[in-house]
Amino acid sequence: LNRYLLPLAAFALLLVVLIVGLRHAPEKGVIASPLLGKSAPQFTLPDLLDTQNPMRTDALRGHWSLVNVWGTWCEECRAEHATLLQIKQQGRVPIIGIDWKDDDAQARAWLTELGNPYDHVGADREGRVAIDWGVYGAPESFLVNPAGTVVYKHVGALTPQIWAQEFLPHLL
Amino acid sequence: MKAPALLALALMLWVPCALAVDSTPPLPNPVLQQRYLALTHELRCMQCQNESLADSPVGLASDLRRDVRELLQAGQSDDQIRDHMVARYGEFILLRPRMNWRNAWLWRAVHADRSDHRRARVARSAPARGYR
Numbered sequence: 001l002n003r004y005l006l007p008l009a010a011f012a013l014l015l016v017v018l019i020v021g022l023r024h025a026p027e028k029g030v031i032a033s034p035l036l037g038k039s040a041p042q043f044t045l046p047d048l049l050d051t052q053n054p055m056r057t058d059a060l061r062g063h064w065s066l067v068n069v070w071g072t073w074c075e076e077c078r079a080e081h082a083t084l085l086q087i088k089q090q091g092r093v094p095i096i097g098i099d100w101k102d103d104d105a106q107a108r109a110w111l112t113e114l115g116n117p118y119d120h121v122g123a124d125r126e127g128r129v130a131i132d133w134g135v136y137g138a139p140e141s142f143l144v145n146p147a148g149t150v151v152y153k154h155v156g157a158l159t160p161q162i163w164a165q166e167f168l169p170h171l172l
Numbered sequence: 173m174k175a176p177a178l179l180a181l182a183l184m185l186w187v188p189c190a191l192a193v194d195s196t197p198p199l200p201n202p203v204l205q206q207r208y209l210a211l212t213h214e215l216r217c218m219q220c221q222n223e224s225l226a227d228s229p230v231g232l233a234s235d236l237r238r239d240v241r242e243l244l245q246a247g248q249s250d251d252q253i254r255d256h257m258v259a260r261y262g263e264f265i266l267l268r269p270r271m272n273w274r275n276a277w278l279w280r281a282v283h284a285d286r287s288d289h290r291r292a293r294v295a296r297s298a299p300a301r302g303y304r
Contacts, residue, residue: 032262033262034258034259034260034261034262035260101231101235126235127231127232127235128235128239131232131235131236131239131260132260133260134260134261134262136218136219136232136261137219137232
């Protein structure tokens with residue numbers, strides 16, 4: 001009997017390990033950000049909405065913020081836009097946009113056409129700030145706390161459900 | 173010329189075009205250029221994920237190649253440049269994973285397995301490879 005018991009026990013243990021591993025596996029294709037729990041990267045970008053004053057990391061200090069990386073070339077961003085407008089309307093957090101490798105005029109036209117959910121929009125024409133944030137596709141959204149720490153990151157379009165279930169609990 | 177010869181010629185002319193993704197001129201310093209090529213081949217294009225920076229035509233890859241060039245010219249070491257990328261994109265950006273406390277047992281397993289096959293000496297000098 002002992003001859004079979006040990007391999008069987010080993011197999012059962014392996015099964016448990018694999019099931020737990022699968023259950024806890026993060027969504028396929030989404031890469032955990034090393035930024036979580038760390039200070040938001042420093043940046044200074046020309047502000048699309050205020051040509052006199054550049055947008056700086058200070059824009060994130062003293063209050064919760066939603067940092068949203070987008071571009072007019074990004075179809076998913078168009079799908080996401082209505083959700084951003086809703087979040088703006090709720091008034092819980094200011095939304096800071098990073099317009100990633102885009103044309104300024106086209107970006108302004110987009111905001112005029114679809115409505116503007118952003119308090120500030122930095123024009124990241126060369127894509128350097130997006131890289132500092134570890135962005136690898138648009139849209140991506142970050143929740144930053146009043147101390148300037150990145151608390152949560154979502155890759156892909158925001159929806160009202162994702163906002164309510166994954167972002168809002170952090171704000172309570 | 174016969175058809176096979178023509179085909180071979182066409183292939184010879186076509187292949188280099190297909191491979192030249194990185195169209196930037198080489199760095200003036202040949203040592204830096206060598207390190208640039210090595211680094212861009214061992215860093216992952218995060219957008220396409222199974223290609224290296226050197227092999228990927230997407231915009232993010234060319235932006236990251238630009239950053240590698242700039243960091244090299246600023247005098248940073250290979251390890252500093254790897255750390256710079258890992259700080260932004262995580263260990264996943266390294267096509268050849270580094271050993272750390274979380275994956276040490278995996279590395280040990282690879283070594284143990286290889287020494288079973290009496291290739292211990294080779295294994296120690298050439299640890300597990302990434303996806304390349």
